[in-house]
Amino acid sequence: NNLRLYLEMTRGKEKxxxxxxxxxxxxxxxxxxxxxxxxxxKHCFELYGFDVLIDSNLKPWLIxxxxxxxxxxxxxxxxxxxxxxxxxxxxxxxPQDWGSHESKYGANTYTGKSCGNFNLIIDxxxxxxxxxxxxxxxxxxxxxx
Numbered sequence: 537n538n539l540r541l542y543l544e545m546t547r548g549k550e551k552x553x554x555x556x557x558x559x560x561x562x563x564x565x566x567x568x569x570x571x572x573x574x575x576x577x578k579h580c581f582e583l584y585g586f587d588v589l590i591d592s593n594l595k596p597w598l599i600x601x602x603x604x605x606x607x608x609x610x611x612x613x614x615x616x617x618x619x620x621x622x623x624x625x626x627x628x629x630x631p632q633d634w635g636s637h638e639s640k641y642g643a644n645t646y647t648g649k650s651c652g653n654f655n656l657i658i659d660x661x662x663x664x665x666x667x668x669x670x671x672x673x674x675x676x677x678x679x680x681x
Contacts, residue, residue: 555594624652
């Protein structure tokens, strides 16, 4: 949020929105490119770390993806960021209704579009994204241009 605010103040909202949309697109494309080799187990989750460099024109460059990002901390700011990351992650992975008798144990019942600093980029489980004009059956809507 601090980065977004800083960029909006110094570069404008339109350029900042484009930069963040391009970052989301890079993450989406990276995940789609390895989707066939990712383990999909409803009893597990995996956290990925994306290192992105933003150039002077606000173009994001995906540097690397960490399959097991380090959660060790070196500064107070780093500790705060990672604690918030873990809290947001567990809010999604273990939703509030998980312990109730009516819940579907082991199923992802979180339905929000955002949680803390996480934002849903695309939900392939919804029919809404699959009904876009011009998409053939089984195709996903392209986010890149």
